Amino acid sequence: MKRIFNINFANANPIWLAFLRCGICFISLVHFISIQPDFDTLFSQHAIVPPDLLHVLNIFRYQFFPSVYDVHIFLHPFTPVSFEQVLLTIRIFYPLSLLLLMTGLFSRVSAILSLLLQLTLLSSIDAYNYGVDVFTTIALFYCVVFPVGKVYSLQNYITKKRPLLTNHVKYLHVLQAHFCIAYFFSGFEKLLGDNWRNGESIWKMMHGYDTTNIINFDFLYNTPFFLIIGWGTIMLEMFYPLFINIKKTRKAWLTATIIFHVSIALFMGLYFFSAVMIILNLTCYYAPFITLSVSQKNVLPQKIEEIPAATY
Amino acid sequence: MTVKERIFFLWGRAHIILIFIVCADSAYVKYCVFNKIPQNRLKSAASNLLLYNRPVQLYGKLTGTAAGYGFFAPNIKSNGLIVGDCDGQKIMPQFKSFETAMRFSVLSSTINDYLILHSDSTQKTSALEDECYDKIFKSIAVKMYYQNKCTQDTFYTSYNLVIFPTLQDYPASNRAYTLLKTKEVRLSIKK
Secondary structure (H helix, E strand, C coil), X not given: CCCCCCCCXXXXXXXXXXXXXXXXXXXXXXXXXXXXXXXXXXXXXXXXXXHHHHHHHHHHCCCCCCCHHHHHHHHCCCCCCCHHXXXXXXXXXXXXXXXXXXXXXXXXXXXXXXXXXXXXXXXXCHHHCCHHHHHHHHHHHHHHXXXXXXXXXXXXXXXXXXXXXXCCHHHHHHHXXXXXXXXXXXXXHHHHCCCCCCCHHHHXXXXXXXXXXXXXXXXXXXXXXXXXXXXXXXXXXXXHHHHCCCHHHHHHHHHHHHHHHHHXXXXXXXXXXXXXXXXXXXXHHCHHHCCCCHHXXXXXXXXXXXXXXXXX | CCHHHHHHHHHHHHXXXXXXXXXXXXXXXXXXXXHCCCCCHHHHHHHHHHCCCHHHHHHHHHHCCCCCCCCCCCCCCCCEEEEEEECCEXXXXXXXXXXXXXXXXXXXXXXXXXXXXXXXXXXXXXHHHHHHHHHHHXXXXXXXHHHXXXXXXXXXXXXXXXXXXXXXXXXXXXXXXXXXXXXXXXXECCC
16 A cells, blocks of 8 residues: 555655745736736725625625625724725735745735635625635635745745745645645535536536537537546546555646646636645645755745754 | 633534535435425424524535535536517627626526426425516626627517527537527617
C-alpha cells in the first residue's frame, strides 16, 4: 500500500503556501475588477434588484451572514452613514486587503479582512452567486488558518527574517482532503441523475443560453462522443481522491483535471470558476513537489530541524 | 505536540468530517428530490439537528462548507431567461461585463426554480416569500423598461426556460431553441 501511495510529503515544498496566497488573491482581484462596470447595477440602491429586497430574500434562503445592507442598518444608530458610503468603503477596502494579502503584508489580518469583506459582498447578492464564490471563500478561509505569510512575503523581505515554519504538511493535508471529498461528491452526485450517464448533460451544457461555444460539436450527435465525455467527467471526479494520491498517476490526473477545467471555461464561460479551481489544484498537487535551487531555498522559512540545537 | 498543534489536529479532523457529512447529506437530499421520494425521517431529524442550525450554518458560510459541491447535478437544468417586450421588440437586461451577465443568468435560474416550485401544488411557499418575489419581478421590469427607454404604457416581462432539443430529438430535424414561459409580469406605467 505504501509503495502505491508513495508520495513523499516529508520534503514537500512550502512554496505551495505562497502559491495559494498569491494565486487566490490575484484571481479574486481580477474577478472583482471584472464586475466594476456593473457594480452599481448589482449592489447599489439603484441595483436591478434593490438591496432591501435582496435582504428579505436572504431570510427565505437561510442566509445568515451580514450583507452590506445589514452593516448599514447596524451602523446607522451610531453614525449617520449612508448605504452608499458603507458600500464604497467595502468597495475600496476589499481589493486593498487582497493586495496586502497577495504581497504578504500583515497576512493574517489582511486574510481575515479579505474573507469577511468577500462574504459581506457575497451575502449582498446571494441570489447571484455561483461556484466560484464558494471556492474563493474556501481558499480565503485557508489563508486565514494556514501560515501563508511565512513564505515569499513582503513582510519577510522588509524585516529580513526567515521565520520558523513548523510542519506545513499538516495544513496541506487538510486542503487536499477537502478537495478530494469535494471532487468525489461532485462526481457521485452526477451519477445519481440519468443525463450525465447518457451524455445529455454535456449536450445540454453545450447548448445553454449563456455558453460560449468556441467549437460546434453538433455534428457528433450520432456518435458516442457526448456519452464518453459525460462518463469521463464522472470518472475523473469520483476517482480524483484515489489517482491524484498515487505517485505514478498524480501528474496524469492533475493534467486531466486542468484540461477539464479549461474546457469548463471555454465551453461554459465559467472563466473565474475554472481559474480558481486550477489554482487550487496546482496548490494541492503541483506546488508542493516543485524542487528549488539552493539560493531559492535560502529565502524560505527555516524548518525546525535546520535550526542548530544550541538555539533551542 | 504543543497545545496549538493539538488544537489544529482536532479542528482539522472535525472540519474534514463536517465536510464529508455535509456532502453526503447534500447527495442524499438531491437523490430524494430528483427521484421524488420522501426522505428518511430519522435522517432528516438528525441533519436538522446537526447541520441546519445557526452556528453550523455560520461556520459553513465562513469556511465555504455550508453546502455540498455537486454543481450541475444530478441533472443539468435548463437556463432561466428574462425577456421584456419593449415597443414590440424583445429585450433583455443589459450589462457591461460578461461576468455580470453570467451572474444575472444565475438569478434568472433561481427565480425560475422558485416559479417551478410554486407551480407544484404539493410544495408550499409562504405568502411573504411570494410577495418578496413579486416585488423582485416588478423591480426587474422597471429597470428593463427605463434601461431600454421604452415608451409604451404597459410593459410585459416574461420568465422563461431556454429549451434546446435533446440529443434524442435532435436528429428529427427539430434544431431550434424554444422558450418555455413560466410567468408573465404586466407592468402599467402611469406618466
